[in-house]
Amino acid sequence: MTTYRVCCCFKRRFRSATGTPEAVKEVFEKYSQHGVMGPEELQRFMVEVQGEHKTTRQEAQAIVDAHRELKHLSAALHHHHKGLTLDGFFHHLFSENNSPISPVVHQDMKAPLSHYFVYTGHNSYLTGNQISSVCSDVPIVKALRRGVRVIELDMWPNSTKDDIDILHGGTLTTPVELIKCLRSIKEHAFTASPYPVIITLEDHITPDLQAKVAKMITETFGELLFVSKSEYLEEFPSPEELKMKIIISTKPPKEYLGKKSFKDKDQVSPKAAEDEAWGAEVEDLQVDQNELQIENEKELDEVHGDDDQKTQPYVAPEYKHLIAIKAIKRSSSLKDSLMVDPNKVTRLSLGEQKFEKAVACHAAELVRFTQRNILRVYPKATRVTSSNYNPLLGWSHGAQMVAMNMQGYGRSLWLMQGMFRANGGCGYVKKPDILMKNVFNPKAVLPVKKTLKVRVYMGDGWRYDFGQTHFDTYSPPDFYARIGIAGVQADAVMKKTKAIEDNWTPVWDEEFVFPLTVPELALLRIEVHEYDMSEKDDFGGQTCLPVWELRPGIRAVSLCDRKGDKLSSVKLLMRFEFI
Incomplete structure (x- = not known):
């Protein structure tokens, strides 16, 4: 009832x-x-x-x-x-x-972890840009409260080499102690969701410090820690089995033996930064092939996410024992890296640009790999302003951990937040059957499977969230709404209403029809802007909703600010119908 x-x-x-x-x-x-x-x-x-x-x-x-x-x-x-x-x-x-979205977890949570998209952060400890911002446990706490389930920590020896700091190596970022991050994770891990938190570690430390990390993790998390009984899992446990558990994922130390030296995944000088504003996104969310390149990009891409380690005479067995989701070293051949082992499951990390190459050359292998194994995609090193890429490319090829910089904002991050409003906001969204039962091709021309009809009646609440002169100094605002679909290329589109002049409570009463070939991967994008004849239009709120979760009928759609936090009063009255 x-x-x-x-x-x-x-x-x-x-x-x-x-x-x-x-x-x-x-x-x-x-x-x-x-x-x-x-x-x-x-x-x-x-x-x-x-x-x-x-x-x-x-x-x-x-x-x-x-x-x-x-x-x-x-x-x-x-x-x-x-x-x-x-x-x-x-x-x-x-x-x-x-609300148009159910607030309760309703999907089957008993399938292996590889069957789910997981809410994933990148460099979760950074408060701002990738080069000079402060490292802190505060953004980790914020992420966990939002429902993020994968937290990334980069471990480095501290200045006296007797403890572990978390920082973005090779940059000017100010470190934070590992123990502080671990304690905050324990305190806030299950505030927003009871489902497992995965900590992906990037390990730049010596075996004696690995032993210290193992002791810290064991003592901090205690019974919350999931430890596998075998060296490699034959199949991942389910989110249901792993409820209220914290899982460690990194490359086993033996993989580091014989490597040359410490190498930071994102070592890039500030002068190599992209010339872009905070969180700036290309309007159509397409990847810009002409973005800034750097000379050692290939080298960075090879090591990012699973970094090199100094040659050591031994490894810390207690540390190795804690690694439940083992990451593999990518081989020189992408196709070889995507081979599926019937006897064990692993995690593979690919940088944004390497992933794009894999999509171009090995799309079928990617989808097949992710049916059993976990694929993590992360932003390229040149995104020093903490901008992001379009997450749909990763999701449409089965990647479970599409890692995003959460320090800024922008349309890519809005899509991420929209995806994980699904399934009660628990941080795990079951992948559609098209990605699990067949080798899905997102570029294939498919027939329309479902048509979504959206009617935008009206909006209200801006006068309570914005000052009287926020939009126009001398007159009420002129609001218009942008409504569209983000999904596979065939479904992606944006439309807009007319602007209603001089009205804090605009009534548009306009209808839009969206034929969808892959509704299972479609997100409804909703934005409100205030038309400005002489300057850039003002932002009036946004949200993004998973189409497959939309409840039909007349619904109150709450809008969020640029960072994705819900505005206290602004809502649209809309009607959704599937025909």
Whole structure:
């Protein structure tokens, strides 16, 4: 039985029914009698329009009873104890309870880890750019609170060589102690989700310090730590089996023997930085093939993510024992690296550009590899401003860990946040069957599988999240909405509404139709901007929603700020239909 709770935070915030869009009034008239929608009529609306077929009369009655308690509706409702007026109905539609995405975990969580996309961070300890920012446990905590499940730590000897620091080696980043990061991970690991947290370690330390790391990890995490009984797993456990567990993943120390010297994965001078603003993204989210190259890019790409280690006479067995998800050293042949071993599962890391080459030459092998093994993709070294790449290229080829810089913002990061709103925001999203049962080709021309119809009725709440002169000094704002799809190339498109002039509560009432060939990988992009004739249009909010999770019907869509944090009041009223 679904439990409905009515949020009372809409007091004074949303306009009365006099400004309700005509289409919503028509729906109310259809499902009400004499200006009142009783529990039976509300139940019928929930079933027929909202697609909530299991709604009971008791649940509909609970909605009516809860709305009667709202102070700003009480005067109208006291005369209609048996149902909702148009005002009450409108406020119900605009409430937190009427989200387009289910807040509960609902996917099968008993498949192996390799069957899931996992919310993954890159250089999780950095507070800003990749070259000179401060390293801290604060961004790690923020990531975990957002539901991120993969945290990356780069381990280096401290200045006196007797302890371990976390920093971006070969740069001017200020270090933070490993132990501080580990303690923060333990404290916040399961705040947002009970499903496992994976720590990917980049290891630049000597065996005596590896032993110290093993002691720190064991003592800090205790029973939370998942330790494999065998050297290599034959198959990954499931997220369900690994609930409330912390997992260590890195390359086993023996892989480092015989290497030349320490080599930092991202060693790149500030002068090699891309000339781009914080989080700047190409509008169409396509990879720019002309981006800055550096002379030693190939060398950086080879070692990034699984770095070299000084030659040592021995390894620390207690450290090696803790590595549950073992990363493999990539061979000189990409095709060889993607060979599937029937007797063991591993993790492979590929840099953004190496991954693009793999997509071009070995797309089928990539998909096949990721059906059993884990593939991690990470940003290229020249993204020193902490910008990002389009994550959909990784997901559409089965990559589970598409690692993103979370220090800034931008459309790529919005897509990442949108993907992981799925499945109750638990940080694990089950890969669609097309990636698990066959060798899927994202470039193939496929027939339309499903058509999504989106109607944008109206928006409200900006006056409470933005100052009166934020958009225009002397007049109300001129808002327009951009609606589109991010997904496989055939489905990707952006459209926009007309701008509504001088109105804090714009009513667009426009409809858009999106034919989808691969709805399983489609994300609905929603942005609101304020039209400015003389300058760049102002940002008014955004969100990104997984299409396969959309609940049909008339829904309240909360918008977020540039960083992905939910705005307190701004919402759009929209209708979703699958035809």
